[in-house]
Amino acid sequence: MDIRLDGKRALVTGAGKGIGREIVGLLAQCGAHVVAVSRTEEDLATLAREVGCQTIQADLADANAARRAAEAAGPIDLLVNNAGISIPQPFLDQSVEAFDKTVAVNVRAAMIISQVIARGMIARKSGGAMVNLSSQASLVGIADHAAYCASKGALDQLTRVMALELGPHNIRVNCVNPTVTLTPMGKMAWGDPRKSEPMLAKIPLGRFADPPDVAYAVAFLLSDKANMISGITMPIDGGFTAI
Numbered sequence: 001m002d003i004r005l006d007g008k009r010a011l012v013t014g015a016g017k018g019i020g021r022e023i024v025g026l027l028a029q030c031g032a033h034v035v036a037v038s039r040t041e042e043d044l045a046t047l048a049r050e051v052g053c054q055t056i057q058a059d060l061a062d063a064n065a066a067r068r069a070a071e072a073a074g075p076i077d078l079l080v081n082n083a084g085i086s087i088p089q090p091f092l093d094q095s096v097e098a099f100d101k102t103v104a105v106n107v108r109a110a111m112i113i114s115q116v117i118a119r120g121m122i123a124r125k126s127g128g129a130m131v132n133l134s135s136q137a138s139l140v141g142i143a144d145h146a147a148y149c150a151s152k153g154a155l156d157q158l159t160r161v162m163a164l165e166l167g168p169h170n171i172r173v174n175c176v177n178p179t180v181t182l183t184p185m186g187k188m189a190w191g192d193p194r195k196s197e198p199m200l201a202k203i204p205l206g207r208f209a210d211p212p213d214v215a216y217a218v219a220f221l222l223s224d225k226a227n228m229i230s231g232i233t234m235p236i237d238g239g240f241t242a243i
Helices: 018-029 041-051 063-072 096-124 146-169 184-189 193-200 211-222
Strands: 009-013 033-038 054-057 078-081 128-133 171-178 233-236
Touching: 009 018, 009 096, 018 033, 018 041, 018 078, 018 184, 018 211, 033 041, 041 054, 063 096, 078 096, 078 211, 096 128, 096 146, 096 171, 128 146, 128 211, 146 171, 171 211, 211 233
Parallel strands: 009 033, 009 078, 033 054, 078 128, 128 171, 171 233
Antiparallel strands: none
């Protein structure tokens, strides 16, 4: 099955590193014109050289900056809300500041950007597709991740409401929910076997995800091959949630 996105304009947030960077490269290979959003100018510069994408620098923790970034992107057919942060803290030590920042980036920014992009799609009567990057942390509890788990659970529910309300405008909205993904940051966080082995033991396939595992699922959900799929949360977890 050949996924082609020729003639489509795609906006990807959190595009500078890890899964977001992988998604940008794949969507470009599929023929899309990609607009990449990141808070790190250096990452955007190297991404532009490697992929030839348009870039926008923005800190999506700032609601106004998120809105300006979406408006600066211009007409968009495909949206990937990938930007996300995690600030691990034990529940009893969970700070309001860390909780608020996590929700601001992981949920509020996705809402704001999606509103701007959806209004444009509706005005053009063009339809479109959106994918939100959630996590298996929305489906199971993970110690020291109260804010992160809560934010991803909220993102799943936001996705369902978006699919319900935007569907009549021919706009599809879905979630992908990866397990631990071996980006450079993921390798650093899960490199200690004492930490990784108990998690791996719960994954029937016996491995963590690689960035392309997530990127290909996103590309499929954005493509015409998924024309009747909307409102789902798709675990990319090697069977973790089947146990």
